[in-house]
Amino acid sequence: MKTITKMFTAAGLAMALLAAPAFASGSSQHNAEDHAFSFEGPFGKYDRAQLRRGWQVFKEVCHSCHSLKYIRFRNLSEPGGPELPVDEVKKIAAEYEISGEVNDEGEPITRPGRLSDAIPDPYPNEQAAKAANNNALPPDLSLIVKAREGWYYPWYISPIIKLFKGNGGAEYVRSLLAGYEEAPHGEEKEGLNYNPYFNGHWIGMPPPLAGEDVEYSDGTKPTLIQESTDVAAFLTWASQPKLEQRKRVGLMAMLYLAVFALLMLAVKKALWSRVH
Amino acid sequence: MSGHSTYEFKNPIARWVDERLPILSMVRGQLVDFPTPRNLNYWWTFGGILATMLVIQLLTGIVLVMHYTPHTSMAFDSVEHIMRDVNWGWLLRWMHANGAAFFFIAVYIHMFRGLYYGSYKSPREILWMIGVIIFIAMMATAFMGYVLPWGQMSYWGAVVITNLFSAVPVVGETIVQWLWGGFSVDNPTLQRFFSLHYLLPFVLAALVFLHVWALHVTGNNNPDGIEVQSSSDTLPFHPYYTMKDLFAIVVFLMFYAAFVFYSPWYMGHSINFAPANPMVTPEHIVPEWYFLPFYAMLRAVPDKLGGVVVMFGSLIILFFLPWLDTSKVKSLKYRPLARQFFWLLVIVCITLGIAGAQPAEGAWLLVARLATAWYFIHFLVILPVLGFIERPKPMPSSISEAVLGDNH
Numbered sequence: 001m002k003t004i005t006k007m008f009t010a011a012g013l014a015m016a017l018l019a020a021p022a023f024a025s026g027s028s029q030h031n032a033e034d035h036a037f038s039f040e041g042p043f044g045k046y047d048r049a050q051l052r053r054g055w056q057v058f059k060e061v062c063h064s065c066h067s068l069k070y071i072r073f074r075n076l077s078e079p080g081g082p083e084l085p086v087d088e089v090k091k092i093a094a095e096y097e098i099s100g101e102v103n104d105e106g107e108p109i110t111r112p113g114r115l116s117d118a119i120p121d122p123y124p125n126e127q128a129a130k131a132a133n134n135n136a137l138p139p140d141l142s143l144i145v146k147a148r149e150g151w152y153y154p155w156y157i158s159p160i161i162k163l164f165k166g167n168g169g170a171e172y173v174r175s176l177l178a179g180y181e182e183a184p185h186g187e188e189k190e191g192l193n194y195n196p197y198f199n200g201h202w203i204g205m206p207p208p209l210a211g212e213d214v215e216y217s218d219g220t221k222p223t224l225i226q227e228s229t230d231v232a233a234f235l236t237w238a239s240q241p242k243l244e245q246r247k248r249v250g251l252m253a254m255l256y257l258a259v260f261a262l263l264m265l266a267v268k269k270a271l272w273s274r275v276h
Numbered sequence: 277m278s279g280h281s282t283y284e285f286k287n288p289i290a291r292w293v294d295e296r297l298p299i300l301s302m303v304r305g306q307l308v309d310f311p312t313p314r315n316l317n318y319w320w321t322f323g324g325i326l327a328t329m330l331v332i333q334l335l336t337g338i339v340l341v342m343h344y345t346p347h348t349s350m351a352f353d354s355v356e357h358i359m360r361d362v363n364w365g366w367l368l369r370w371m372h373a374n375g376a377a378f379f380f381i382a383v384y385i386h387m388f389r390g391l392y393y394g395s396y397k398s399p400r401e402i403l404w405m406i407g408v409i410i411f412i413a414m415m416a417t418a419f420m421g422y423v424l425p426w427g428q429m430s431y432w433g434a435v436v437i438t439n440l441f442s443a444v445p446v447v448g449e450t451i452v453q454w455l456w457g458g459f460s461v462d463n464p465t466l467q468r469f470f471s472l473h474y475l476l477p478f479v480l481a482a483l484v485f486l487h488v489w490a491l492h493v494t495g496n497n498n499p500d501g502i503e504v505q506s507s508s509d510t511l512p513f514h515p516y517y518t519m520k521d522l523f524a525i526v527v528f529l530m531f532y533a534a535f536v537f538y539s540p541w542y543m544g545h546s547i548n549f550a551p552a553n554p555m556v557t558p559e560h561i562v563p564e565w566y567f568l569p570f571y572a573m574l575r576a577v578p579d580k581l582g583g584v585v586v587m588f589g590s591l592i593i594l595f596f597l598p599w600l601d602t603s604k605v606k607s608l609k610y611r612p613l614a615r616q617f618f619w620l621l622v623i624v625c626i627t628l629g630i631a632g633a634q635p636a637e638g639a640w641l642l643v644a645r646l647a648t649a650w651y652f653i654h655f656l657v658i659l660p661v662l663g664f665i666e667r668p669k670p671m672p673s674s675i676s677e678a679v680l681g682d683n684h
Binding site for chain 1: 314356359360366367370511515516519520522523526527529530533534536537538539540541542546547549550630633634
C-alpha cells in the first residue's frame with residue numbers, strides 16, 4: 001500500500017524533472033522594477049504631496065492624449081486622495097470648457113467646468129483620438145494600474161509573489177514611463193518605440209517624459225524617474241480612490257473578527273469540556 | 277430522527293401559535309435538540325460556513341443590484357460607479373466577488389470531506405445527489421455573475437463557454453443562438469445572464485433546504501462512518517454544534533476578510549478592468565480559478581464535442597458515486613488503500629487546476645490528459661474494484677466507543 005504512494009511519487013518526480021524545460025513558459029516581458037510605494041502593505045497610505053505632483057504630471061503631460069473619465073474634479077479634494085483645497089479645484093475645473101449640453105433654446109453650448117464634472121476627454125471622440133495618434137487609441141487611464149501587471153514569474157511562484165507584492169500595476173506604469181531604450185541596432189520600426197517593459201517591446205506611444213517636463217511647486221526635482229513615480233502613484237489613486245478607507249476599515253474588521261473568534265473558542269472549549 | 281419535539285412551550289403565546297402551526301417545535305426539534313453524532317470534527321463545520329456564504333452573497337447581491345445597470349454600454353461604468361460613488365459600494369462589490377471564490381473554497385472542502393468519510397453512501401445517496409445539483413447550480417450562477425461587470429474576461433469567458441454548446445450535433449448552432457438571444461454575445465445575452473444570476477441563488481436556497489431536509493432524515497455521517505445507535509452517541513445540535521460551527525465560521529470569515537480588505541482582486545484577472553471589446557481578443561482566456569480543473573478537462577480532448585462530454589461527464593459521474601463505490605465501510609479512516617487513492621485524487625484535481633491555467637499545449641496538455649484519464653479511472657475502475665480487494669481495518673462498535681474509548 002505504501003508502495004503505491006511511493007511508486008506514484010517517484011513517477012511524478014521523474015516526469016517533473018524530465019519535463020521541466022517544457023513547462024517553462026517563455027515571456028518576452030520584463031518584470032517591472034520593484035519600488036516601495038507608500039500605499040503598499042496593510043497600513044499603507046497615499047503620500048498627498050506625491051499625488052499632487054502626479055496630478056500635475058498627468059494634467060500637463062498625459063492629459064494631452066489620455067482621458068481619465070472615472071475621475072471627477074471633486075474627487076481631487078476628497079479625503080484619501082490628493083486633497084487639494086476645494087477653491088483651487090474649482091479654479092482648475094473652470095479652466096476647462098465643457099461641451100455637449102444645450103441651452104433652453106436647444107442650441108449647443110459650452111460652459112466652464114464644475115466640481116461635479118468628469119475630467120474632460122482630450123479628444124472629442126474615439127476616431128479623433130485615433131487619427132491624432134497614428135491610428136492607436138490612447139487608453140483611458142482611470143483603471144490602468146489595476147488593468148496591468150508588473151510581474152512575470154513562473155506559475156509555481158507567481159501566486160505567492162502576487163500575494164505579498166500585489167499585481168505590480170503601479171510598478172509597471174513607473175517602469176514603462178522611465179524605461180524607453182534605443183531600439184536594438186538595425187531593428188528600428190516605423191512609428192513604434194522600443195520599451196522592454198511593454199508586451200512585445202514595441203509601443204506606439206513615444207517617450208512621454210524626459211525629465212524637467214513640469215516644474216514642481218514643492219521644490220522636488222522633476223527627474224524622469226521622479227515624474228514617473230509620482231504619476232504612477234497618482235494613477236494608483238485614480239484606480240483605487242477608496243484604498244485608504246478599505247485598509248482602515250479592514251484593520252477594524254480583522255480586529256473585531258479576531259476577538260470574536262477568541263471568544264467563540266473559549267465558549268466552545270468550556271461547553272465541550274463537559275462531554276469529553 | 278423525529279421532526280417534531282415533544283417540548284411544551286411555557287409561554288402561552290408560543291403554545292397558542294405552536295398548536296396551530298408547529299413551526300416553533302419544528303425549530304426546536306431540528307435546530308436545538310437535533311441529535312448529532314458527538315464525534316464530528318472541524319471538517320463538518322463547512323456546511324454552516326456554506327450557509328453563511330450563501331446569505332452573504334444574497335445580501336450583498338441584492339444591494340449591488342440596486343446600483344448596477346445590465347446594459348452593454350453601461351454595465352462597466354455602473355460597476356465603477358459602485359466602486360467610487362456608492363457609499364460602501366467598494367465593500368459590497370469586493371465582498372460579493374471574493375464571496376464567490378470563498379463559497380467555492382468551502383464547497384470543495386465540503387465535497388472532499390464527503391468523499392473521504394463516505395458521506396454519499398447508504399442511506400445518504402439522495403443527500404449527496406442534491407449536493408451535486410447544488411454544486412452545478414453554483415457553477416452556473418458564478419459563471420453568469422462573472423459576466424456582469426462586462427470587462428474583457430467577462431465578455432470573452434461568455435463567448436468561450438456559450439460556444440461549447442455549438443459542439444452539440446445538428447442543433448448546436450441553434451442552441452447557441454438561442455442562448456445568446458442573437459448572433460453573438462451581446463446585450464440580450466448580458467440581460468438574460470443578469471436575470472438568471474438573480475434567479476438562481478433563490479433556486480440554490482431551495483435546493484439547500486432540500487439538502488438539509490435530507491440530512492435531517494438520515495442524520496449526520498461522522499468521521500468513523502458508524503451509524504448512531506443510542507443517545508450516548510449523540511449530543512444536541514445546540515449548543516454543542518451551534519457554538520463549534522460559529523467558531524469555525526468566524527475563523528473562515530477572517531481569511532475571507534483578509535482578501536476583501538487587503539487583496540481584493542488577487543483571485544481575479546487584471547484584464548477584466550478593461551471594458552469588454554469584441555474586436556480585441558485577450559492573449560489568454562482563462563476562467564476563474566474554481567473552474568480551472570474542468571477547463572483543463574475540456575481542453576484535454578482534441579475533439580470539441582468530446583471535450584464537452586468529458587467535462588460534463590466529470591460532474592455527471594458524481595451522481596453515480598454511491599453505487600460506484602462498492603465498499604460497505606464508509607470512513608477512509610478504516611480503508612488504508614482507498615485513503616491513498618483519495619489523496620492521489622486530490623493531487624490529480626489540483627494538477628488539473630494548474631494545467632487549466634496554462635496554455636493547452638506541450639507538456640501541460642499531456643499532464644491535463646493523464647490527469648483527466650485518472651479522474652475517470654478513479655471513479656470507474658479504482659472505487660468499484662477496491663471494495664472487493666481491500667481489507668478494512670477493525671472498526672469500533674459504536675460512536676461512543678470510538679470517542680470515549682479507553683476512558684470507559
